[in-house]
Amino acid sequence: MSLKLGNEYSKQGLYEKALEEYENIDKDSPLYKHALFSMEYIRRKIGRSSFSTTNQLSTMDKDIVRQQDPFYSGLTITNQANNVSIAFVTDNNFVVPTSVAIASLINNRHEDTHYTIYIITDSVDNENKKRLCAFENQNVSIKIIEATSDRFASLHKHDPKAICVASIAALLKFEIPNLIDCEDKILYLDGDILVKGDLKKLYDTDVKGFYAAVAHDTGKLYFQHEYNTQKYYASYFNSGVMLLNLKLLRDGNVSERLIQTKQNMKSMNLMDQNVFNVVFGNKAKIIDIKYNFLVLNLKRAQNKYTIKQINELFNSQYENLDDIERQAIITHFSSKDKPWKYFDGLYSNEWYKYFLKSPFKDVVLKREWRQEMPKQLKISIIIPVYNASKYLIRCLNSVIHQTLKEIEIICIDDGSTDNSLSILKGYSSKDCRFIVLAQTNQRQGAARNRGLDIAKAPYIMFVDSDDWLEFDTLENFYDSMINNNVYIVIGDASCVIENKTLSDRANVLQRYYDSVQKPNGIHQFDGSFAKYRSAPWCKLFRKDIIDKYHLRFPERLIQEDEAWHWYYFSVIKDIFYLNKVFYNRVVNIDSTMTQRDLNNINVLDMLYILEHIYDYLQKNGLYEKYHKQYEKYFVAHKNAILKRCGTDQNLYENANNKIQELSKIVKISEQGSTVFISLGENGLADNIFKRHNLKSFSTPYSDSRSNMDYAIYLESTSYKDLLDTEKMKYDSVGKVKIIRSTSITKADNIYSESPAKGFGIYRDIISSTKDKEALKTAIQTMSELKNINEKIVFFYHYRVNNNFNLKSIFQKADEFLKFHSKKNKPFMIIFSQKIISNKFDRKIIYKKITPNIHFFEFHTKQAWSGDNPDLFLAKIDDDLIKEMIENVKNIVK
Numbered sequence: 001m002s003l004k005l006g007n008e009y010s011k012q013g014l015y016e017k018a019l020e021e022y023e024n025i026d027k028d029s030p031l032y033k034h035a036l037f038s039m040e041y042i043r044r045k046i047g048r049s050s051f052s053t054t055n056q057l058s059t060m061d062k063d064i065v066r067q068q069d070p071f072y073s074g075l076t077i078t079n080q081a082n083n084v085s086i087a088f089v090t091d092n093n094f095v096v097p098t099s100v101a102i103a104s105l106i107n108n109r110h111e112d113t114h115y116t117i118y119i120i121t122d123s124v125d126n127e128n129k130k131r132l133c134a135f136e137n138q139n140v141s142i143k144i145i146e147a148t149s150d151r152f153a154s155l156h157k158h159d160p161k162a163i164c165v166a167s168i169a170a171l172l173k174f175e176i177p178n179l180i181d182c183e184d185k186i187l188y189l190d191g192d193i194l195v196k197g198d199l200k201k202l203y204d205t206d207v208k209g210f211y212a213a214v215a216h217d218t219g220k221l222y223f224q225h226e227y228n229t230q231k232y233y234a235s236y237f238n239s240g241v242m243l244l245n246l247k248l249l250r251d252g253n254v255s256e257r258l259i260q261t262k263q264n265m266k267s268m269n270l271m272d273q274n275v276f277n278v279v280f281g282n283k284a285k286i287i288d289i290k291y292n293f294l295v296l297n298l299k300r301a302q303n304k305y306t307i308k309q310i311n312e313l314f315n316s317q318y319e320n321l322d323d324i325e326r327q328a329i330i331t332h333f334s335s336k337d338k339p340w341k342y343f344d345g346l347y348s349n350e351w352y353k354y355f356l357k358s359p360f361k362d363v364v365l366k367r368e369w370r371q372e373m374p375k376q377l378k379i380s381i382i383i384p385v386y387n388a389s390k391y392l393i394r395c396l397n398s399v400i401h402q403t404l405k406e407i408e409i410i411c412i413d414d415g416s417t418d419n420s421l422s423i424l425k426g427y428s429s430k431d432c433r434f435i436v437l438a439q440t441n442q443r444q445g446a447a448r449n450r451g452l453d454i455a456k457a458p459y460i461m462f463v464d465s466d467d468w469l470e471f472d473t474l475e476n477f478y479d480s481m482i483n484n485n486v487y488i489v490i491g492d493a494s495c496v497i498e499n500k501t502l503s504d505r506a507n508v509l510q511r512y513y514d515s516v517q518k519p520n521g522i523h524q525f526d527g528s529f530a531k532y533r534s535a536p537w538c539k540l541f542r543k544d545i546i547d548k549y550h551l552r553f554p555e556r557l558i559q560e561d562e563a564w565h566w567y568y569f570s571v572i573k574d575i576f577y578l579n580k581v582f583y584n585r586v587v588n589i590d591s592t593m594t595q596r597d598l599n600n601i602n603v604l605d606m607l608y609i610l611e612h613i614y615d616y617l618q619k620n621g622l623y624e625k626y627h628k629q630y631e632k633y634f635v636a637h638k639n640a641i642l643k644r645c646g647t648d649q650n651l652y653e654n655a656n657n658k659i660q661e662l663s664k665i666v667k668i669s670e671q672g673s674t675v676f677i678s679l680g681e682n683g684l685a686d687n688i689f690k691r692h693n694l695k696s697f698s699t700p701y702s703d704s705r706s707n708m709d710y711a712i713y714l715e716s717t718s719y720k721d722l723l724d725t726e727k728m729k730y731d732s733v734g735k736v737k738i739i740r741s742t743s744i745t746k747a748d749n750i751y752s753e754s755p756a757k758g759f760g761i762y763r764d765i766i767s768s769t770k771d772k773e774a775l776k777t778a779i780q781t782m783s784e785l786k787n788i789n790e791k792i793v794f795f796y797h798y799r800v801n802n803n804f805n806l807k808s809i810f811q812k813a814d815e816f817l818k819f820h821s822k823k824n825k826p827f828m829i830i831f832s833q834k835i836i837s838n839k840f841d842r843k844i845i846y847k848k849i850t851p852n853i854h855f856f857e858f859h860t861k862q863a864w865s866g867d868n869p870d871l872f873l874a875k876i877d878d879d880l881i882k883e884m885i886e887n888v889k890n891i892v893k
Contacts, residue, residue: 006035015042083114084203085186087176087244091122091149091169095132096360097340098191100351102135103358105195109139113200116141118180122149122169131359145179147172155262170271173239174258177249184247189330190240192338194351197329202291205243210285211254213243215292216313217273219334222304235284239273240332241292254279289314293328296335296346349437356453378406378478379459379540382451384444385424386414388465391586392423398468400431404475409434410451411465415441420465445553445560448536452552458543462536466586473582477540480576484522487572489540490532491582520579525572527629532575534565538583545571549620554612557605566613566630570622603641603651607658610634614666634666635695643784674791674892677701679711679816679828684864684874685795691878692885699782700761700775708796708812709747715819719779725766738762750805785820791892792826799865800832810849817852827892831856831884835863844880846887854891856884 006021019042022035086105090098102117109115119132121144129144136142152171172179173188180186187203189195205213214237249255262275277284289310298305298321307320318324325331331347333339339351355361381399385392399409411434413421421438428434437450448462459481463469473491480489545551551567553560610633617623617630638659645652676696678685689696700714700722714722721727721743731740738760763771785792794816798809813828820826830849836842836859845857864874874881 010042018042082112082200083116084199085116085118085180085183086199087118087120087180087186087188088191089120089122089169089172089176089188090124090191091167092124092128093167094169094191095121095124095128096355096358096363097338099132099135099358099360100340100354101189101191101193101195102132104193104354105189105199106135106140107354107357108196108198110198110200111139113198114139114141115199116143118143118145118183118186120145120147120172120176120179122147122172134359147175147179152259152262155259168271171259171262173272174255174262174275176244177246177255180246181250184245186244186246188242188244190332190334192333193240194331194333194347194354195329196331199329202243202287202329205285205287207243207245207248207285209248209283211245211249211252211280211283212276213285213287214238214280215241215287215289218289218294218305218310218313219297219301221309221313222301235282235286236277237273237280237284237286238292238294238332238334239276240334241330242276243287286314288316289318289324290328291330293324293331294334295325295328295331296333296337299346300335300337349435352437352454353439356450376406377408377457378404379408379461379474380451380455380457380543381407381409381461381463381474382448382455383409383411383463383465384414384447384451385411385416385420385465386441386444386447387416387418387420389416389418389420389423391466392420395463395465395468396423396427398471399463400427400433401471402469402474403472404478407433407474408455408457410455411436412447412450413438414443414447415439443556443558443560445557446555449552449555452546455543460541460543460546461539464537464585467537468584468586470582470584476578476580476582480578481540481542484576486522486574486576487525487542487545488568489576489578491538491578492580493533493538493583493585494581496584496586518577518579520577523575523577525569525575527626529566529569529626529629529633532565532569534562536561536564537585541568554609557608557612558602559606559609563609563612563616567616570617570626571620603644603655604658606637606641606644607655607662610637611662611665614662631666632693632695634662638663639790643781674793674889675785677785677792677794679708679794679796684797684872687872688795688874688881688885692882694885700778707747707751708809708816710741710744712812712816712819713744715816718783722779723765723772723776725772728766730766731760736762739765748805748808749803750808751801792820793888793892794826794828796828796830798830798832800834806830806832806855810853810855813853814850825852827888828853829856829884829888830854831858833858833860833863836861842877842880844883844887854888856887858884 006018009015009018009021019039022039022042025035088098088102098119106115117135117140119142121129121132124132132144133142149168149172152168155168155171176186176188185203185207187199202213207213217236217238219238220236258272258275258279261279262272265275265278302321307318310324311317318327333347333351337345339345339348340355342348383395383399388395396409396411399407409427409431411424411428413424413436415438421436424434424436428436435454437454439446439450452460459478461474461477477489477491480486545568549567549571551564554563613633614623614630617626623630641655641659642652645655674695676685676689676694677699678689678696679701686696688694700719701711721741727742728739729742730737732738740760761775763775765772765775794813796809796813798806809830813830817826817828830853832855834857839861841859842861843859845859847855847857849855858877858880860877860880862876864872864877
């Protein structure tokens with residue numbers, strides 16, 4: 001009953017109960033043979049498989065039972081033309097390298113190839129088994145086979161001076177024919193390899209009549225011992241890659257011969273390789289070196305052999321070692337200098353790339369430096385590099401010559417097509433602090449993220465590859481961070497123009513780099529993201545903050561630094577500012593910043609950045625705290641994005657549709673979006689907007705004087721006269737020289753004398769090309785206002801004079817608004833002053849003229865005029881101005 005009942009439990013998925021029934025069967029019963037295989041099936045299903053019991057069966061018994069067993073019938077896939085069966089042997093100490101080897105072969109698999117991977121494990125814990133099983137997908141089958149190497153414990157004694165670096169578990173290779181007896185052929189691979197191509201062609205090698213297809217051990221060219229000379233020299237092979245003929249090995253009971261040979265050997269020079277060579281003898285078929293390229297050994301011993309010797313050994317025609325390396329399918333690290341042990345070893349970076357693709361990517365590797373390295377790192381420098389050979393040496397020299405030496409320099413080549421990567425490798429070969437990674441082009445965000453993935457220091461600094469640091473930058477930043485225990489340290493940057501075509505924009509760019517300038521010392525972050533440069537360079541970040549919030553840059557997008565800026569600053573409290581230039585920011589024609597300024601930016605990328613920031617704030621429960629700042633940021637960038645679309649109607653529609661989607665997600669109402677425009681006789685309204693953080697555009701009326709007659713004239717002529725320098729002349733307002741228009745020299749006598757002369761601007765558009773281009777941009781913005789959905793509010797500051805005539809002003813305001821009433825309902829806010837003698841009579845009188853024209857009269861002690869900035873900016877009456885602004889916000893709702 002036990003076998004039948006066990007089968008019933010097994011069908012129902014009650015594996016523990018089934019296993020208990022099977023184990024109760026009398027071992028002398030004929031049914032026990034069937035029970036053994038059922039037990040193996042269940043043990044594999046529940047991750048407790050051990051093939052040791054099935055080895056009690058004869059080959060005939062196995063063949064009979066296999067035909068009836070559901071496990072084996074499910075595994076018999078050798079008839080599939082595109083299948084490759086692979087075997088690994090591992091234990092807990094070697095499971096990470098093995099997983100990286102598997103990751104490499106899966107990532108470089110041809111799309112038509114299916115891999116069945118058997119992983120023979122010795123004392124591997126359940127958590128690691130689960131990770132290994134995570135490789136499984138529709139193109140990859142993972143089969144965990146539990147085994148034990150206990151029986152081999154006495155077969156090998158480790159000699160500290162011996163070449164052997166493997167564990168006893170490696171001897172489980174001897175048992176592969178019996179442990180995987182459902183296959184007739186299998187490709188065995190050591191775990192210290194990288195597979196860089198598809199393995200189907202190697203697997204299809206004909207091994208009829210041979211125990212295995214193997215590659216020569218090239219070490220015999222320069223290091224000889226008793227097993228690779230004389231009798232075994234001609235075919236001495238490396239056992240790290242073997243295409244095994246399992247059927248022939250089982251028929252010849254070769255597993256037992258291998259074990260017996262190991263037991264009789266006196267030499268402990270290698271764990272298993274000499275044994276395989278002795279037993280296989282002339283039944284080993286030689287394959288090309290590209291299937292087992294012993295890269296570390298061959299590179300280290302380059303002066304001890306010739307490429308001619310390799311070609312003679314393999315009957316090949318390689319030009320040099322680099323040629324072999326390029327064509328290698330399997331690269332084998334058969335050396336003590338394993339890439340997972342060292343940061344700066346040969347192939348360490350390449351190996352790490354696949355480590356990050358494995359289920360063990362979150363494991364903290366215990367890696368060391370092959371060369372002398374500071375005991376404690378202080379800063380990790382992360383440098384993304386793309387075609388920067390022209391500037392790279394200057395950048396790297398500025399980093400390696402820092403007064404602070406305890407650093408690591410992580411350089412990520414982002415698919416450069418120039419010699420940038422060669423320069424990086426040259427530096428890494430001389431300075432052990434360098435870690436050089438290479439990837440296909442994925443932009444700066446992905447490159448910086450790779451650096452963050454491996455950075456070991458407690459503090460992070462980003463440097464762009466065309467910039468350079470002052471020699472004491474790192475020391476100053478580190479000391480400021482340590483001494484003040486702040487969240488971030490920020491320094492000043494200098495703009496370096498190295499292209500003559502950009503020299504006329506130097507002042508604009510420098511203002512961006514100077515935008516942070518604050519007094520030296522600690523500053524509390526108040527949520528004003530715009531006060532600080534979004535660029536990640538010239539800042540020292542804390543890695544514990546980065547790790548705590550899992551901060552990474554958005555990848556494959558431009559302006560990824562905007563998102564990072566929001567990510568990091570949204571979780572900090574204080575900032576230490578260094579009011580000194582430490583960073584030299586090079587602006588060249590090819591830089592991302594320059595391209596941004598030239599409007600050659602992917603506008604959809606900017607929208608995705610807005611979405612990334614919103615998602616991050618929501619995920620971390622920060623949106624409620626910063627929603628006002630984000631909404632302001634969203635609206636400002638939304639309009640900038642649409643403007644960058646230019647005349648590309650398709651791009652404009654795509655961007656606008658995306659904006660509408662995002663607006664609904666972040667719950668920003670288009671009706672609540674308001675643009676404020678200054679239309680006054682002086683710049684007072686502009687200054688009010690700045691002081692009270694109102695969203696406003698730079699328009700032709702900004703920083704200027706105008707009367708309503710001339711504003712109406714300009715609107716009716718689409719600003720043509722404003723760009724015609726022949727209709728402009730120089731004039732003076734006090735000590736200031738301004739440009740006047742000659743188109744209108746007279747106006748209704750309801751304005752003050754000076755504005756009646758026409759329109760004045762504080763830009764020299766007659767002789768300055770830069771100022772004229774700026775005015776063109778302002779005009780374009782003003783023209784676009786007629787077609788946007790935002791509410792527009794014009795502020796007109798009317799200065800009272802002897803011919804005070806508000807009725808006429810209201811009529812002209814109504815006439816002006818008609819130019820902007822096609823897609824929206826614009827408002828006109830007119831405000832003026834009445835001077836009073838008693839300060840207690842200060843107040844505002846409000847009057848609604850029409851639904852869209854509103855008047856505010858300020859009763860104040862002093863006029864808002866003169867040279868005193870506090871008076872001109874109306875600072876003394878700021879409370880009344882705030883009252884007006886709140887009223888205006890309610891009016892336009």
